[in-house]
Amino acid sequence: MSATIIDGKAFAAEVRGKVAEHVAELAKKGIKPGLAVVLVGEDPASQVYVRSKGKQTVEAGMESFEHKLDASTSEADLLALVDKLNNDPTVNGILVQLPLPDHIDEDKVIGAIDPAKDVDGFHISNVGLLATGQKAMVPCTPLGCLMLLRDHFGSLSGKSAVVVGRSNIVGKPMAQLLLRDSCTVTIAHSRTKDIEDVVRGADIVVAAVGRPEMVTGDWLKPGAVVIDVGINRLPPAEEGGKGKLVGDVDFASASEVAGAITPVPGGVGPMTIACLLANTLTATCRANGLPEPEGLTA
Numbered sequence: 330m331s332a333t334i335i336d337g338k339a340f341a342a343e344v345r346g347k348v349a350e351h352v353a354e355l356a357k358k359g360i361k362p363g364l365a366v367v368l369v370g371e372d373p374a375s376q377v378y379v380r381s382k383g384k385q386t387v388e389a390g391m392e393s394f395e396h397k398l399d400a401s402t403s404e405a406d407l408l409a410l411v412d413k414l415n416n417d418p419t420v421n422g423i424l425v426q427l428p429l430p431d432h433i434d435e436d437k438v439i440g441a442i443d444p445a446k447d448v449d450g451f452h453i454s455n456v457g458l459l460a461t462g463q464k465a466m467v468p469c470t471p472l473g474c475l476m477l478l479r480d481h482f483g484s485l486s487g488k489s490a491v492v493v494g495r496s497n498i499v500g501k502p503m504a505q506l507l508l509r510d511s512c513t514v515t516i517a518h519s520r521t522k523d524i525e526d527v528v529r530g531a532d533i534v535v536a537a538v539g540r541p542e543m544v545t546g547d548w549l550k551p552g553a554v555v556i557d558v559g560i561n562r563l564p565p566a567e568e569g570g571k572g573k574l575v576g577d578v579d580f581a582s583a584s585e586v587a588g589a590i591t592p593v594p595g596g597v598g599p600m601t602i603a604c605l606l607a608n609t610l611t612a613t614c615r616a617n618g619l620p621e622p623e624g625l626t627a
C-alpha cells in the first residue's frame with residue numbers, strides 16, 4: 330500500500346492566502362498587524378526560519394519587526410526588549426526564537442511576554458487556557474498539525490492518537506488539541522516501554538522527537554495517519570555540502586504502511602509559519618475588539 334501524501338506546503342499557502350484576505354480587510358480600517366521576531370545568537374537554522382518568517386509576514390501584508398541580538402546579550406536586556414514590545418501598539422505578536430543561550434532563563438522570558446501578544450502560545454496563561462478549553466493563543470506547530478488532520482478526516486472524534494514527544498512547545502499542546510477534538514490520546518516519550526506497540530495501536534501518530542527517522546513502517550497500524558513534526562539535518566554527504574533534511578519518521582518504510590503521511594520538508598514546517606501569521610491576525614483582531622477570522626484558530 331502506498332500512503333496519500335499530505336501536502337503541508339500547499340495547505341500552508343491556502344492558510345496564508347486566507348490570512349492575507351483578512352489583513353486586506355483590516356487595512357481598510359487602518360489596521361496593520363505587526364509581528365516582532367527576536368533572535369538571540371547566531372544559530373544558522375534559526376536564522377533560516379527567521380528569514381522565511383519575515384518574508385511571509387510581509388507577503389501577507391503585515392509589518393515584520395526583526396530583532397537580532399548578540400549571543401552574549403544579557404537576560405536583563407532581553408527582558409527590557411520584551412517589555413518595550415509589550416508596550417508598542419504597532420506590535421501585535423511577539424515571538425522569541427527558542428532555544429535561548431544557556432545564560433538566559435527561557436521560562437522567565439516567555440513569562441514576560443504579554444499573553445495577548447504571545448503568538449507562540451507558550452506563556453503559562455495560554456497553556457492554562459488551552460488545557461481548560463478556553464480561548465487561548467494556540468502553539469503554531471500543533472495548530473498546524475491539527476488543521477492538517479481535520480482537513481484529512483473531517484472529524485477526529487473517537488480516533489486513537491499517539492503523540493511521541495512531550496515537549497512544552499509541541500508534544501503537550503498537540504495532545505491537548507487532540508483531546509479537545511475528542512481523540513483518545515496517549516503521550517509516549519523516552520521512558521515509554523514497548524513504544525512500538527503503543528504506536529501500533531494508533532489511528533493517528535504525531536512524531537515530535539528530534540531523532541532522525543526513528544518511527545519506521547513496522548511501528549504503524551496499516552492505514553494510520555502519520556504527522557511528522559521532526560526537522561533533522563543529516564550530516565552532509567560531502568564536505569561543505571548541506572545535509573539532507575529528514576523527519577522523525579522513516580518516510581520510505583512508513584509510507585508503505587500508513588494511510589496518509591506528511592513529508593519533510595513540505596509538511597508541518599510550512600504550516601508552522603502559516604499558523605504564526607494566523608495567530609498574529611487573531612491577536613490583532615482581539616486587540617481591536619473585532620470578530621476573529623473563522624477557520625484559522627483551533
Ligand SMILES: NC(=O)C1=CN([C@@H]2O[C@H](COP(=O)(O)OP(=O)(O)OC[C@H]3O[C@@H](n4cnc5c(N)ncnc54)[C@H](OP(=O)(O)O)[C@@H]3O)[C@@H](O)[C@H]2O)C=CC1
Pocket residue numbers: 470493494495496497498499500517518519520524537538539540558559560561577597598599601
Ligand atoms: N516542523 C516544525 O515546525 C517544528 C519542528 N520541530 C522539530 O520537532 C522535533 C521535536 O521538537 P521538540 O518537541 O522541541 O523536542 P524536545 O527535544 O524538546 O522533545 C523531544 C521529546 O521526544 C522524546 N524522546 C526523545 N528521544 C526519544 C526516544 N528515543 N523515544 C521516545 N521519545 C523520545 C523526549 O522524551 P523525554 O521527555 O522523556 O526526554 C521529549 O519529550 C525536533 O526534530 C524539532 O526540530 C520543533 C518545532 C517546530
Ligand SMILES: Nc1nc(=O)c2c([nH]1)NC[C@@H]1CN(c3ccc(C(=O)N[C@@H](CCC(=O)O)C(=O)O)cc3)C=[N+]21
Pocket residue numbers: 377378424425426427428449469470560574593594595596597598599601602
Ligand atoms: N519560539 C519559537 N517558535 C517556533 O515555532 C520555533 C522556535 N522557537 N524554534 C525553532 C522551531 C523550529 N521551527 C520551524 C519552523 C518552520 C520550519 C519550516 O518551514 N521548514 C521547512 C523547510 C526549512 C528548510 O529547508 O530548512 C519544511 O519543513 O518544509 C521548520 C522549523 C519553529 N520553531
